Amino acid sequence: MSGYPVSMQETIKKLEQTRSSRLGQDVPRLSFEGREKLLKECHPDYRKDSIRQISIGPNKGQKLTNKLVDLLEAKSYLDPEKVNLEQVDFDVDVLVIGGGGAGVSAAMIAHEQGANVLLATKLRIGDSNTIMAEGGIAAATQPDDSLERHFLDTIGGGRFENKRDLVSVLVNDAPLIVEWLKDLGCMFDTHPNGDLVVSFAGGHHRKRVHSCKDLSGMEFMRVVRDELYNKGVPVSEFSPAVELLMDEQGNCAGAVLLNLETEEFSVVRAKSVILATGGIGRLHPNDFPTTNHYGATADGLIIAYRGGANLLHMDAIQFHPTGAMWPEQMLGQLITEACRGNGAHLVNKNGEHFINELETRDTVSSAILREVIDRGNGIKTPTGGEGVWLDTPLINIRGDEGKLDRMFAGIVHRFTEYGIDVRKEPIMVFPTQHYQNGGIEIDPEARTSIPGLFAAGECSGGVQGRNRLGGNSLLDIFVFGHRGATSAVNYISSAKVGKLTLQHVREYHRELDAAGIKNKMASPLLLPDYIRDEVKKRRYS
Amino acid sequence: MNEQLVPIYVMGKKYDVPEGLTIMKAMEWIGYKYIRGCGCRGGFCGACSTVYRMPGDYKLQVGLACQTTITSSMYLTQIPSYPNPKAAYDLNKIENPAKAILEVFPEIAKCVGCGACVKACPQKLRPIDYVAAALRGDWEQTAEMSFDCIMCGLCASRCTGELVPYNIALFVRRYFSKVVRPKPEHLINRNRDIRNGQYDLAVKALAEKSAEELKKLYDQRQFEKI
Structure with a gap:
């Protein structure tokens, strides 16, 4: 029995009828100009209500994604007058904030280089978007690939707005990072002779994504976390940073942490801070569902911005083309791009494919939105949703009978729970918020504009330009996690921490008042709010 | 509604x-x-x-x-958390993995094969089998059978021998992936060249091109076949 309602099964028949003819005909690739045109017509970034001008801070006057501006124009979660900065609870060389791939690798490397490190994170170590990354890590490790090819794909993917010096180090360090992960004992997919298996991701013109089945990020995360524990690096879980601390010279000098369970604050004095707090997905930009972790609430952007750090490309949000649209329980969850990289087509209600599946994510998402919203070619669900088909059985047809089970066991397993056999039936998909393309501006050494403050991974900006390619994020986190750690360790050799202050928060509050902004929110948000209004109305206290 | x-x-x-x-x-x-x-x-x-x-x-x-x-x-x-103080080890210093596994996880010998772990696994794995594979030194089997583990803790919560099966599995997967599987030649070669700076000039030349030149090169790319 199919897990799809009868109304949806009709269009599956059409998809099956056109399958053999589709196999012979790839949809031609768009030129760069053709892509720009499609994006401007259909990408959510270009919707009128998507971005708005921010009235204070380093990016004053620029337009940023709406829901981030709400939080940037809010007062601090913390009352700076109440904090006793004389009582220092932790005194360290390097404070790493964030427990995903970037934070854990940065903490590990800084520790290896002899620094006294504390890793603080909002939830558990490993709670991050890293753990949810399915596809893999991009690197030019194959003989017919090159660093230049990876550079060109990445910078074109980012619509030529990436910081070029960042892309240069990204592609240079990529094969080194793959080796680092292999040496830590990550279980990469390999050929019988030990060579690494590589797949396509959209926008790459060579196969260069190295996977660990369809649980690549989880494999990297559990291995680096295990090694962090082996090395005995001190960690503090359920302890998000709610503000950075500065010293009188304007250098970053630590952070105030909140114990989420006891609601007690603590003061960390640090000679340097590495922010690795991840992305923005749980703010639900443009009200899309998201693939992101529960904790992805842009905390690091907020506290760095109050400290004076510049944000880059925060009007460019990535919508992943293939979020699950059915069953409802899986709404918005990620269906890895590797499905398309291994031959699955996107198909409309007429059984037609309408975009080259290996275009960049911004392009493919826009094409799906055009197909469903503008052209009325979507497939409707009984609950009012709409999407297109991802023809997963093609993966086995184009590969071999065991390929889905071998490489996509996670997807096979999760859909089987709902009575859908992705070996025989397609998956219904629709774009879902996936990644924050921009972030806190960094340089190739992961330095921000604030001395003593470094940033790595999704919370940093510049390397991905306006659109990240698949496989470049698991790469980015480790490249800049390493670089941030090395830079921080170099920095602390001459750094002296002065008197701790939250003066920047007071000044930010004054600036808000002067601009006449009255925002009832408090930021950082820390956790998303999914409580119904009906429940809230009855909370009388 | x-x-x-x-x-x-x-x-x-x-x-x-x-x-x-x-x-x-x-x-x-x-x-x-x-x-x-x-x-x-x-x-x-x-x-x-x-x-x-x-x-x-x-x-x-x-x-x-x-x-x-x-x-x-x-x-x-x-059950959001289950106590599992992790034993530390140095993967670089393991010469005899069969001996090391007994030293790091001495409780592994307490598995009585009751199968409670199998009933407890939300990923439908069979910890009983991968623990047995680890005990007989079949690293590849242990690694493959345990790969989908999300370390949720439920198997450990039900284990009558008080093992933490997923920590054993992670140790074996890491050992297997690092040591048993050879390091690929193509990766060794590429990284030797990167460390020698062989690509520095080419990447620098590309990074210095004008936006127009880059766009032209971008549109001219020849795609490898799926």
Whole structure:
């Protein structure tokens, strides 16, 4: 029995009828100009209500994604007058904030280089978007690939707005990072002779994504976390940073942490801070569902911005083309791009494919939105949703009978729970918020504009330009996690921490008042709010 | 919207919630705001393991709150954490893995093969089998059989021998991937060249091109076949 309602099964028949003819005909690739045109017509970034001008801070006057501006124009979660900065609870060389791939690798490397490190994170170590990354890590490790090819794909993917010096180090360090992960004992997919298996991701013109089945990020995360524990690096879980601390010279000098369970604050004095707090997905930009972790609430952007750090490309949000649209329980969850990289087509209600599946994510998402919203070619669900088909059985047809089970066991397993056999039936998909393309501006050494403050991974900006390619994020986190750690360790050799202050928060509050902004929110948000209004109305206290 | 409400028992307390929700969304519908017991919300992170029973059925069932749809009258409790102090080891210093595994995880010998772990695994893995494979030194089997583990802790919560099976599996996977599998030649060669700076000039030349030149090169790319 199919897990799809009868109304949806009709269009599956059409998809099956056109399958053999589709196999012979790839949809031609768009030129760069053709892509720009499609994006401007259909990408959510270009919707009128998507971005708005921010009235204070380093990016004053620029337009940023709406829901981030709400939080940037809010007062601090913390009352700076109440904090006793004389009582220092932790005194360290390097404070790493964030427990995903970037934070854990940065903490590990800084520790290896002899620094006294504390890793603080909002939830558990490993709670991050890293753990949810399915596809893999991009690197030019194959003989017919090159660093230049990876550079060109990445910078074109980012619509030529990436910081070029960042892309240069990204592609240079990529094969080194793959080796680092292999040496830590990550279980990469390999050929019988030990060579690494590589797949396509959209926008790459060579196969260069190295996977660990369809649980690549989880494999990297559990291995680096295990090694962090082996090395005995001190960690503090359920302890998000709610503000950075500065010293009188304007250098970053630590952070105030909140114990989420006891609601007690603590003061960390640090000679340097590495922010690795991840992305923005749980703010639900443009009200899309998201693939992101529960904790992805842009905390690091907020506290760095109050400290004076510049944000880059925060009007460019990535919508992943293939979020699950059915069953409802899986709404918005990620269906890895590797499905398309291994031959699955996107198909409309007429059984037609309408975009080259290996275009960049911004392009493919826009094409799906055009197909469903503008052209009325979507497939409707009984609950009012709409999407297109991802023809997963093609993966086995184009590969071999065991390929889905071998490489996509996670997807096979999760859909089987709902009575859908992705070996025989397609998956219904629709774009879902996936990644924050921009972030806190960094340089190739992961330095921000604030001395003593470094940033790595999704919370940093510049390397991905306006659109990240698949496989470049698991790469980015480790490249800049390493670089941030090395830079921080170099920095602390001459750094002296002065008197701790939250003066920047007071000044930010004054600036808000002067601009006449009255925002009832408090930021950082820390956790998303999914409580119904009906429940809230009855909370009388 | 006329939602059909069904009863569920959260830690014994009855709530009527809309049918079709996952356990996690039902908890939020009720009014819980998660700190623990919620993570990736996509079935990867092991934060939301849940045990439940149905009325009239003694069998203990398991699931991830983010992946399991509620069933009318289910009695549920989440287990957000389970104690598992991890033994530290240095992967670079392991010469005899069979000996090392007994030293790092001496409790492994206490597995009596009861199979409680199999019933407890929301990923439908068979820890009993991968622990047996580890005991007989079949590293590849252990690695392959345990790969989908999300380290949620449920197997450890039910283990009569008090093992933490997933820590053993992780040790073996790491050893297998690092040591047993050879390091690929293509990776060694590429990294030797990178360390020698062989590509520096070419990347620098590309990075210095004008936007127009780069766009032209970008549109001229020849794509490898799938």
